[in-house]
Amino acid sequence: MSLLWIGFAVFVALLLFLDLFVLNKHDHVPRTREALGQTAMWMTIGLGFSGFIYLAYDNGWVNSDLPAHTAMINYLTGYLVELSLSMDNVFVIAVIFGYFRVPAKYQHRVLFWGILGAVFFRLVMILAGVYLLEQFDWMFYVFGVLLLYSAYKMVGKGEEIHPSENPIIKLVKRVVPVTNDYHGHNFWVRRRNILAATPLFVALVMVETTDIIFAIDSIPAILGITTDSFLVFSSNILAVLGLRALYFVLSSMIDKFGYLKYSLALILTFVGVKLMLHEVWHPEEWVSLVVIFVTLAAGVIISLMRKTPSKNHPEDPTEITAPSRVPEDHQL
DSSP: OOHHHHHHHHHHHHHHHHIIIIITOSOOOOOHHHHHHHHHHHHHHHHHHHHHHHHHHHTTOSSOOOOHHHHHHHHHHHHHHHHHHHHHHHHHHHHHHHHTTOOHHHHHHHHHHHHHHHHHHHHHHHHHHHHHHHHOTTHHHHHHHHHHHHHHHHHSOOOOOOGGGOHHHHHHHHHSOBOSSOOTTOSEEEETTEEEEOHHHHHHHHHHHHHHHHHHHHHHHHHTTOOOHHHHHHHHHHHHHTHHHHHHHHTTTGGGOTTHHHHHHHHHHHHHHHHHTTTTOOOOHHHHHHHHHHHHHHHHHHHHHSOOSOOOSOSSGGGOOOOSSOOSSSBO
């Protein structure tokens, strides 16, 4: 492992320490101003890291022949793709928190520990994806079809989300006992000499599972921009790190961006076609960045100017009526 990867791992660890032990040291409900401030901070870090990318590739700190300006553009494009696709993830997380009635002051804790798992699983998926594309040329077409199918599902009739029917929840409840109620911000408690999970842990498992599912879309999308593993991983992780703060900004207003899903579908389609035509079509890196930025901006602007075409989402996803406990066996 190169010093660059080690340095980035240390950098991410410091950011996580800052988030958990400085910015969010105590359990609390983030106010809008605080959430906006932290969102701006994470976006500044994510976008500013592009300057480091330029220096790293310009000075040969990376074992790559990629020009510095190309590496920087690819990083920014990957960061923008992951950030935009994360917006759709926000609604699903809100549904999960609503179903389990996770107290607002504990939601950040679930998101934080969910990120730790996301870092590991995404690293594995990214390295595997890069390996497959380098070893098997036909994988470009597989990933391309996957993105086109994801785009189709995104604009199709939305499926209702039923956390209670999720097989992961059923598996957790078969393996470990789950308490009826929350016990502060604890994921585990000991009751009658039995170690039991709390509903907060089950919510964490659901959030982690959701992130893995969304990564199946987002990682091939970024691999359609570049197959440089460091660019893919760094842009992906720095975008995900800002998801927690972004959640508290967007969770109650996601329904206002009804046209955003069409923009995301177009982005997935663009990258999917780019993957499938990789042998005959080689657009400049800046073209991909401009197309994705303009498409995303258009979806946001049109949503704000016009009413959403349909109300598939609740006005406030965090207020969904749902049981306050895991309503199955193996409870204490």
